[in-house]
Amino acid sequence: MASLTPMREVLSNRQFALLWGGQTVSQFGDGIISVALPLLVLAITRNATDLGLVVAARLVPTVLFLLLGGAVTDRVSRRLAMLTSDASRAAITASLGVLGLSGSLNLTELLVGSILFGTFDALFYPSSTALVPELIAPEQLTSSNSLSRFSRAFAGGLIGPITGGVIASTIGTSWSLIIDAGTFVVSAGCLLAMRSTPRPEASGTSMVSEIKEGLSYCRKTPWIIWSIGVAGLANAFVFSPFAVLLPLLFKRTLHAPNWMVGVGFAAIGLGGLVGALVMIVLPRPKRRVRTMWLAWCTAPLLAVPFGLAPSAWVALLFVFVAGMLVMMGNVLWGTLMQSEVPKELLGRVSSVDWMVSLGLAPVGVAIAGVVSGMVGIRVTIIVPGLVVGVTALLALAAVRSVTAIDRRLPAPEV
Numbered sequence: 100m101a102s103l104t105p106m107r108e109v110l111s112n113r114q115f116a117l118l119w120g121g122q123t124v125s126q127f128g129d130g131i132i133s134v135a136l137p138l139l140v141l142a143i144t145r146n147a148t149d150l151g152l153v154v155a156a157r158l159v160p161t162v163l164f165l166l167l168g169g170a171v172t173d174r175v176s177r178r179l180a181m182l183t184s185d186a187s188r189a190a191i192t193a194s195l196g197v198l199g200l201s202g203s204l205n206l207t208e209l210l211v212g213s214i215l216f217g218t219f220d221a222l223f224y225p226s227s228t229a230l231v232p233e234l235i236a237p238e239q240l241t242s243s244n245s246l247s248r249f250s251r252a253f254a255g256g257l258i259g260p261i262t263g264g265v266i267a268s269t270i271g272t273s274w275s276l277i278i279d280a281g282t283f284v285v286s287a288g289c290l291l292a293m294r295s296t297p298r299p300e301a302s303g304t305s306m307v308s309e310i311k312e313g314l315s316y317c318r319k320t321p322w323i324i325w326s327i328g329v330a331g332l333a334n335a336f337v338f339s340p341f342a343v344l345l346p347l348l349f350k351r352t353l354h355a356p357n358w359m360v361g362v363g364f365a366a367i368g369l370g371g372l373v374g375a376l377v378m379i380v381l382p383r384p385k386r387r388v389r390t391m392w393l394a395w396c397t398a399p400l401l402a403v404p405f406g407l408a409p410s411a412w413v414a415l416l417f418v419f420v421a422g423m424l425v426m427m428g429n430v431l432w433g434t435l436m437q438s439e440v441p442k443e444l445l446g447r448v449s450s451v452d453w454m455v456s457l458g459l460a461p462v463g464v465a466i467a468g469v470v471s472g473m474v475g476i477r478v479t480i481i482v483p484g485l486v487v488g489v490t491a492l493l494a495l496a497a498v499r500s501v502t503a504i505d506r507r508l509p510a511p512e513v
């Protein structure tokens with residue numbers, strides 16, 4: 100029977116409640132800056148190419164340094180790694196905000212700031228994944244991940260962007276940077292209020308050897324390597340291109356008004372909220388890997404009816420369901436990583452996951468933009484979704500080792 104009791108139990112853990120509260124505020128700031136930064140760049144340079152450069156300047160160092168960030172995460176206190184990242188990103192963002200308010204912010208400073216910001220992102224992503232299982236019991240991981248994903252979708256995906264638009268339209272985009280810096284300060288304060296967490300036991304090997312150990316673990320663990328591979332392809336060629344293909348479908352093919360494009364993206368976020376809520380209130384599925392894969396396989400297949408939709412209102416239904424399914428799969432994925440991967444390897448294994456997810460996304464977006472002009476928008480949406488979805492289902496049916504942990508005797512619930 101559905102119940103919110105697991106959520107209340109998780110939040111009764113002071114350590115996790117502080118982490119969750121700080122991250123929720125920080126994600127709200129991320130939502131603000133997702134709207135403000137493009138407007139700020141365009142206001143300074145009036146060049147769409149420069150906007151792409153600023154986005155790439157943050158993403159490239161993140162991808163390049165993720166494996167190193169994972170290795171560092173497995174050598175130091177995960178709380179300290181997150182604190183370092185939050186404090187550094189607060190200083191970087193505040194500096195850019197002050198320059199913006201003074202009227203002296205230029206493209207070079209934005210690029211340098213983005214590069215530094217992306218470098219500390221590479222430390223944050225694996226450490227945030229690895230810290231959670233140090234704070235809560237294994238049987239509470241699904242609830243904690245559901246709650247975190249819910250707050251991320253709500254604060255960062257809905258409320259934050261709306262607030263960012265209001266700020267940009269009233270007091271100005273530079274203030275968005277100052278406010279975002281403040282949210283990082285709040286997050287850092289919550290981390291400081293937590294009890295210290297121990298450093299992982301030293302392995303005695305070099306950083307390079309530790310990175311290789313993380314890569315080797317992923318390669319030898321079927322449910323990890325297959326999931327990262329298939330999810331990475333889906334993210335690169337189906338979901339990331341939605342940032343380009345959804346507006347193109349709505350505007351050029353379905354002739355919807357501008358505000359419907361915003362509703363389309365909001366439908367994805369709303370679907371994510373519902374998916375996270377479903378995972379909060381329902382019991383943990385016994386076949387976690389199979390359930391996760393079925394959610395992830397079905398979501399790209401929804402690109403077919405989405406691409407064939409006769410109107411924007413019909414298309415909204417399919418992006419809502421896709422957002423819900425992706426979120427449900429993501430909750431299970433985070434729980435599996437935190438419960439099945441040895442804690443001393445979790446930072447490095449998580450960094451491989453983040454590297455594949457982030458590294459392939461720009462490639463898929465660029466290809467979609469070119470191909471849609473050659474073969475049409477609907478075909479560019481439908482074919483990758485169909486190919487990736489069917490391929491994933493075939494892999495799930497053919498490679499039994501992927502779901503081997505589902506066939507283990509379940510641990511008793513507490």
